[in-house]
Amino acid sequence: MDILPNVWFIAIAILWIGYLLLEGFDLGVGMHMLITAKDEPSKRVMLNTIGPVWDGNEVWLLTAGAGIFAAFPFWYASLFSTLYVPLVLVLLGLIFRAVAIEYRGKRDTDRWRRVWDLAIGLGSFVTAFGIGAALALTTTGLPLDAQGNRVGGPFVWLTPVAVLGGLAVVGFCLVHAATFLALKTDGPVRERAGRIVVTWSPIALLPIVGWVLLVQFQTGGVVSWIFVVAAVVAVVLAWLAARRKLEGRAFIGFAAFLALGAASIFSAVYPVVLPSTISHAFDLTVSNASSSPYTLGVMTVVACCALPVILAYQAWTYWVFRKRISAQSLPEVHVFEPAVKR
Amino acid sequence: MDPLDIARWQFGITTVYHFLLVPLTLGLGPVVVLFQTLYVRTGNERYLRMTKFWGKLFLVNFIMGVATGIVQEFQFGMAWSQYSRFVGDVFGAPLAMEGLLAFFVESTFLGLWIFGWGRLPKRLHLATLYAAVIGSWLSAFFIIVANSWMQHPVGVKLVHGRPQLVDIWAVLTNNTALAAYSHTLVGSLSVAGAFLLGISWYHLWRRRHDGIDTIGADKRVVVGSAPAIRGRDAADHGVWIRSLRIGAVVAIVGFGLVAITGDAQAKLMFQQQPMKMAAAEAACQTGTSFSVLSIGDVGSRDCTNVVGVIEIPGLLSFLANGDFGTTVTGVNDLLPQYQAKYGTTIPDDTKLYGAAAGTKVQYVPIMAVTYWAFRLMILFGALAAFASVVALWLTRRGTVPRSKWIMRLALLGILSPFAASATGWVFTELGRQPFVVAPNPTPGGIDGVFMFTAAAVSPGTTSGELLFSLISLGLVYLVLLVVEVALLVKYVRGGVVSAMPELGAPDRPDDHDEPRDVLAFAY
Numbered sequence: 001m002d003i004l005p006n007v008w009f010i011a012i013a014i015l016w017i018g019y020l021l022l023e024g025f026d027l028g029v030g031m032h033m034l035i036t037a038k039d040e041p042s043k044r045v046m047l048n049t050i051g052p053v054w055d056g057n058e059v060w061l062l063t064a065g066a067g068i069f070a071a072f073p074f075w076y077a078s079l080f081s082t083l084y085v086p087l088v089l090v091l092l093g094l095i096f097r098a099v100a101i102e103y104r105g106k107r108d109t110d111r112w113r114r115v116w117d118l119a120i121g122l123g124s125f126v127t128a129f130g131i132g133a134a135l136a137l138t139t140t141g142l143p144l145d146a147q148g149n150r151v152g153g154p155f156v157w158l159t160p161v162a163v164l165g166g167l168a169v170v171g172f173c174l175v176h177a178a179t180f181l182a183l184k185t186d187g188p189v190r191e192r193a194g195r196i197v198v199t200w201s202p203i204a205l206l207p208i209v210g211w212v213l214l215v216q217f218q219t220g221g222v223v224s225w226i227f228v229v230a231a232v233v234a235v236v237l238a239w240l241a242a243r244r245k246l247e248g249r250a251f252i253g254f255a256a257f258l259a260l261g262a263a264s265i266f267s268a269v270y271p272v273v274l275p276s277t278i279s280h281a282f283d284l285t286v287s288n289a290s291s292s293p294y295t296l297g298v299m300t301v302v303a304c305c306a307l308p309v310i311l312a313y314q315a316w317t318y319w320v321f322r323k324r325i326s327a328q329s330l331p332e333v334h335v336f337e338p339a340v341k342r
Numbered sequence: 343m344d345p346l347d348i349a350r351w352q353f354g355i356t357t358v359y360h361f362l363l364v365p366l367t368l369g370l371g372p373v374v375v376l377f378q379t380l381y382v383r384t385g386n387e388r389y390l391r392m393t394k395f396w397g398k399l400f401l402v403n404f405i406m407g408v409a410t411g412i413v414q415e416f417q418f419g420m421a422w423s424q425y426s427r428f429v430g431d432v433f434g435a436p437l438a439m440e441g442l443l444a445f446f447v448e449s450t451f452l453g454l455w456i457f458g459w460g461r462l463p464k465r466l467h468l469a470t471l472y473a474a475v476i477g478s479w480l481s482a483f484f485i486i487v488a489n490s491w492m493q494h495p496v497g498v499k500l501v502h503g504r505p506q507l508v509d510i511w512a513v514l515t516n517n518t519a520l521a522a523y524s525h526t527l528v529g530s531l532s533v534a535g536a537f538l539l540g541i542s543w544y545h546l547w548r549r550r551h552d553g554i555d556t557i558g559a560d561k562r563v564v565v566g567s568a569p570a571i572r573g574r575d576a577a578d579h580g581v582w583i584r585s586l587r588i589g590a591v592v593a594i595v596g597f598g599l600v601a602i603t604g605d606a607q608a609k610l611m612f613q614q615q616p617m618k619m620a621a622a623e624a625a626c627q628t629g630t631s632f633s634v635l636s637i638g639d640v641g642s643r644d645c646t647n648v649v650g651v652i653e654i655p656g657l658l659s660f661l662a663n664g665d666f667g668t669t670v671t672g673v674n675d676l677l678p679q680y681q682a683k684y685g686t687t688i689p690d691d692t693k694l695y696g697a698a699a700g701t702k703v704q705y706v707p708i709m710a711v712t713y714w715a716f717r718l719m720i721l722f723g724a725l726a727a728f729a730s731v732v733a734l735w736l737t738r739r740g741t742v743p744r745s746k747w748i749m750r751l752a753l754l755g756i757l758s759p760f761a762a763s764a765t766g767w768v769f770t771e772l773g774r775q776p777f778v779v780a781p782n783p784t785p786g787g788i789d790g791v792f793m794f795t796a797a798a799v800s801p802g803t804t805s806g807e808l809l810f811s812l813i814s815l816g817l818v819y820l821v822l823l824v825v826e827v828a829l830l831v832k833y834v835r836g837g838v839v840s841a842m843p844e845l846g847a848p849d850r851p852d853d854h855d856e857p858r859d860v861l862a863f864a865y
Contacts, residue, residue, distance in 0.1 A: 048864045052457035055408065056450035063441030065415055070438035073430020080419025080426075081800035087420055088811040092818060095409040099822055102405040105865045106829055147693075149423070150802035291431045295507045299435060306442040314450055321457060323859070330864045331843070339571055339578075339837030340548050 004296035005286045008071040009273070011303055013266040015067050016135065017259050019060035020169070021176075022314075024258065026054040027124040028177020030097060031170070034121025036178075036196065041327040042189050043117065047101065048330060049184040052321050054101060056314055058094070061131075070299050074289035075138075075273045078148040083134050085154050086162075090130035097123030108333050128173045129166035133157070136165020139215050139265055141275035146282050161214070168211045171204035172258060179238075179254050183247040186326040197242040197250060205235065205257075212261050220268045227264030231257050344697055346799045348808040349421040352815070354771070356413050358764050359819050363407040365763050368482055368527060369534025370400045371475035373592065382468050388580045391838045391845070395581070396538070398841035401456065402829050406822060408449070413815065421808065424694070425778055425798035432498055432507045433488055436514075440484035448477030460862035483523055490519035493774060494614045495782050495791045505779075505791045521610055522770075525603040529723075529766070532596030533759040536726050538589025539733055541834050542582040543752035546742040555579060555741050563740035573839035579741070581838055586737060590730040593759070597727035605661070612662040612670065615780055617680060618773035620673045621707045622716040623658060628672040632657030673706055680705040684781060688796055698796035707775045715769035722762035729755045 029050050037043040050057075069076040080087060100119035104112075140161045143151040150156065178200075181193035216228060238253025269275075273289055276282035290296065323329070374397045381389035415437060418426050426433075451473035458467045491497075497512030498505035507513070549555045549566075554574060558564040568574040612619045619625075623633055631653035656666030663670075671679075681703075690700040733752065736743055742752075774780050781792035833840045 044864070048861070051865050052453040053450075055453055056446065058408075058412075059441060059446045059449050062412060062415055062445060063438065065419075066434060066438040066441045068434075069415075069419065069426065069430060070434030073426055073434055076419045076430065076434070077423035077426040077800075080416060081421070081423035081803055084420050084800070084803055084807045085810070087416055088807075088814065091413050091416055092814060094412055095818060095822070098405055098409040099825070101865065102401065103825065103829060106402075107832070147801070148427075149800075154804055154807045291434070292501075292506045295431050295435055295510075298507070298510045299438060302439055302442055306446075310442070310446045310450075314446075317450055317454055320454065320461065325861075329859055329861055331860050331862070334843040336836050336839050336843070337572060338832075338835040339545070339574055339839060340835040 002287070002290075002293060004293055004300060005071070005290040006271075007300060008067075008290065008296055009266075009270060009286045011300075012064065012067055012071065013262065014307075015060060015064035017262045019057075019064050020172070020258055020262065021255055022057035022060055023054070024128075024169075024173045025177040025180035026050045026057050027128045028173035028175070029181065030101075030120045030124025031128070031174060032177055032181065032193075033117055036192065037189075040113070041330075042192075043113075044105075044330055045185050045187070045189050045325050045327055046181060047104065047120075048325050049181060051101075053314075053317055055098075056317065058098070061094075067299075067303075071291055071296060072273060072284075072286075072289040073291060074148055075284050078142070078144055078150075078284060079134065079138055079274055082142050082144065082150040083137065083157055086130045086133055086157060089126050090134075093123040093126035093130065095123075096120075097127065105333065108335050124173075125170060128170045132169025133162040133166040136161050136168065136211055138274050139211075139269045140218065141277040143278050144274070144276040144282050144284075145278065148282070148284060151278060161211075164207055164211055164214070168208035171207050175201045175204050176254055176258065179242065179247065179251040182242075183251050184324060186324040187328075189326075190324075194242065194245060194247065198239070201235075201239055201242070201254070208258075208261060212264055215265045215268045218268070219272070220264075224264045224268035227260050227267060231260035231264060234260055343805050343809070345803055345805045345808050346696065346698065346796055348805055348812055349799050349803075350795070352421065352808060352812040353417060354768075355812070356410065356417065356815060356819070357771070358767060359823075360407065360410040360414060361767055362760055362764060363403055363410060364482070365526075365530035365533040365760070366403050366537060367400070367407045368478060368530035369532070369592075369596075370396060370403070370537065371478055372531070373534050373538065373588070374400055375471055375475050376588075378468050378471055382464050388577055388584065391577070391581045391842060392585055394841040395833075395838045396585070398833055399537075399541075399830060401452075402826060402833065404452070406826050409822075410819070421800055421803060421811075422778075422798050423800040423803075425793065428504055428793050428798070429491075429779060432491060432495075432505055432513065435507065435510065436484045436488040436491075440481050440488075444477050444481035444484060446477075448474050448481055451477060457861065457863055479527065482526060483519075486523040486526060487514055487516065487519045490516050490522050492779050493522075493770070494518035494610075494784075495779055495788070496786060498788060498791055500788050500790045503790065505788070518607075518610055518614060521603060521607040525600065525607050526763075528596050528599035528603055529759065529763050530596075532593045532600060532723070532726060533763060535589045535591070535593025535596055535730065536756050536759045538585050539593060539730060540753045540756040542586035542589060543733070543742050543749055544834070545582040545837060546579070546586065546737075547744070547746075547749040547752075549574070549579060549582070550741060550744050551746075557739060557741070561739055565740075573837050573842070573845045578838060583737065583740060586742075587734070590734045590737075593730040594727060594734075596759075597723055597730070600723055608661055609663065613784055614782065615774065616671060616783070617673070617676050617705060618707065618712065618770070619662070620671065620676055621709050621712040621773055622769065623670075624709055624713045625658065625670060625672045626674050628669050628675050630657075630659040630667065630669055631655045632661065673709075677705055683783075684792065688794055693801070694797050695794070696796070696799070696801070698794075703776055703794070705776060707773050712769055712773045715765040715772070719762050719765040719769060722758045722765065726755060726758040726762070729758070 029046050033043050033046050037046055096119040100116040104116035137157055143156055145151050178193045178196045182190050212228060216224060234253050235257040238250050238257060241249035241253055271286040272283050273286060274284040374393055377389050377392040381393055451470045454470040455474055458470055491513055496516050497509035499508050554566045554568045556564045565576050565579045567576045634652040658670050659666050659668045687700055687702055688695050688698050692699045776794055777792055778795040778798045779793040839845045
């Protein structure tokens with residue numbers, strides 16, 4: 001048995017967990033701007049908690065995607081082509097959201113901000129839902145033929161599992177972002193976010209628990225069940241910490257819950273990366289979907305050199321911007337008289 | 343409509359669009375680095391203003407490049423799954439390296455730069471910009487490496503009909519990639535140069551128009567100031583004239599290097615993709631002459647009606663080989679060679695080739711496009727270079743002439759290098775057809791490592807899905823282009839003060855009573 005494809009299965013799992021942990025709160029903050037924030041100062045406070053970091057966080061998605069392409073091209077080709085429609089929606093969501101974050105503050109009218117708020121909120125929702133659906137489907141199966149091509153129409157992916165996965169990631173992002181906001185802000189946003197975590201996390205996290213259990217009952221083993229138990233412990237501790245307003249612990253607890261839950265899913269499906277619902281003979285696995293040992297070797301060297309450095313400088317970014325943000329710490333919106341008048 | 347055609351239009355539109363945004367990012371980055379370095383070294387406030395103003399425009403454009411770049415990476419798997427399977431062992435690696443080694447650096451450090459004003463020590467803050475810009479240049483390198491492998495596959499062996507990577511170093515140092523990368527980067531510099539030139543011209547013109555700057559008895563500029571307009575002080579003049587000069591020089595140097603690297607690239611292309619270059623020249627007959635103008639049905643793809651009207655003997659040989667005597671093989675002689683080597687028809691395999699299975703392979707690219715795109719690229723490039731030289735001369739008095747028309751031309755000139763870079767990409771990508779992975783006919787090439795574009799599209803994907811994405815992405819791109827240009831215009835009109843709230847702001851005593859820890863910048 002080749003070791004490298006297995007190493008890369010773990011690497012891909014790490015990239016996805018990294019993505020969900022980091023962009024998880026970016027996406028959640030985007031949604032909270034639309035549903036939780038009551039006034040303009042709160043919205044601005046929320047947006048600026050992710051201001052310096054969101055773009056770097058999004059690279060985790062690109063790297064996870066490119067990592068799958070490089071290490072498991074057959075998985076990449078089958079998954080992305082089968083999920084054409086939801087991924088187009090994810091792309092539209094990501095485009096709108098990225099541009100909206102940058103452009104929202106660039107004009108000082110309510111209408112301008114309302115439009116971009118909608119783009120941030122909906123863009124974040126669609127992205128989280130689509131990514132969740134895609135991940136749920138790659139762990140439970142898609143109708144693929146022997147060549148790995150889709151059997152059925154453009155909407156064959158739209159199943160209850162896809163919806164469950166979508167809601168799972170949306171729900172997690174909302175909770176994760178609320179703990180993040182409680183940790184990163186001061187004033188009314190902090191208060192409100194802390195209350196939201198305590199009240200809503202038991203409900204918002206139900207779909208992700210459902211997805212974890214679904215995969216466990218499908219192909220779970222001893223290792224994956226251990227992860228499940230650990231995840232449950234983490235989430236209970238996280239909730240208790242949130243109730244006692246221990247914001248740092250709550251944040252770490254919910255992050256650990258996601259990491260352990262995702263680990264339970266990845267370890268349960270291993271070695272299958274994308275099952276076929278038509279026949280298990282057509283399943284894409286760690287061994288039949290992977291690149292050559294040489295390519296994987298090259299990528300292993302690159303990843304081993306790069307990932308620790310990436311983690312270091314991203315961590316440093318969070319350290320630089322570690323101060324809590326409040327309405328008082330934001331500069332006024334910059335209104336200027338143009339030097340050139342019409 | 344055939345899914346293949348829609349998928350190709352989509353890839354073409356999204357790529358050309360993406361590459362209207364990227365060269366400005368790649369070119370403006372080093373310019374802002376230069377300004378901030380000068381500021382940190384000299385402490386001269388003029389350079390701070392230049393950093394802030396051009397940095398603002400850089401950021402407005404940067405985000406659009408990021409947003410449209412994600413589409414590119416997803417698109418291979420979504421619309422071109424057969425391609426992804428065929429090339430996956432080679433092609434995914436540079437994309438993943440781009441993420442791990444370049445894009446993380448670029449995005450993370452740019453975030454630090456944007457929000458780090460006044461929070462990080464000056465030199466460290468400058469270093470974050472260096473890191474971000476180096477990241478963006480590295481990022482371009484890996485993408486060009488991936489693209490160049492499609493133009494000229496190296497470093498692989500054929501295993502079960504698929505190319506398998508055996509030498510990553512050969513892929514990373516592919517001479518096609520090195521030539522294309524340098525050509526792209528210096529082209530991006532000239533894009534930035536013309537951008538600086540046009541916008542600075544506009545402000546200098548405006549200062550004259552508003553009566554702030556005048557021409558004195560010694561024919562030199564007399565710099566004034568307009569206290570009523572925030573930021574329109576004497577130093578403001580220095581910002582624009584310095585930006586204009588630097589822009590012009592960057593553009594001229596950029597274009598000089600574009601010509602040199604383009605020549606190197608063309609010489610490689612004559613060996614590696616002879617049909618592409620023959621089609622670029624509408625060179626039907628084997629010979630030595632470069633066509634300045636060919637008439638007849640250049641668009642026909644069999645060369646029967648093409649007549650060279652003006653030809654320069656020997657120039658084609660010079661372009662291809664550096665001398666004036668080597669004959670360059672024309673389309674009519676290349677065609678049978680291609681047919682003998684790669685077959686006259688697309689293999690009759692409907693599973694793989696869909697509607698294209700069994701049809702005749704059209705080895706000659708659409709000559710009307712390659713011929714004209716190639717010429718327009720050179721024309722637009724040369725035009726902008728010439729304009730930059732003229733601009734330096736016209737501004738010798740320390741400001742610009744009062745003519746409104748010249749000002750308009752300077753602004754219009756911004757588009758010229760953009761057009762050159764877009765036509766260049768259209769030429770090289772369309773010229774590669776009918777291959778998505780062009781065969782490598784040079785001695786190191788491996789037989790069988792090539793792929794017809796018709797075989798690359800996702801087999802199960804329907805026209806409806808592709809139309810949905812083409813239309814929705816197209817509309818979104820259109821809307822966002824309008825928004826981006828509107829914002830750029832707003833900041834340009836605003837002048838330096840649009841990027842520096844503190845400029846000319848009246849001191850507010852209440853701020854001094856109670857110092858608060860306010861961010862220098864926030865969304």
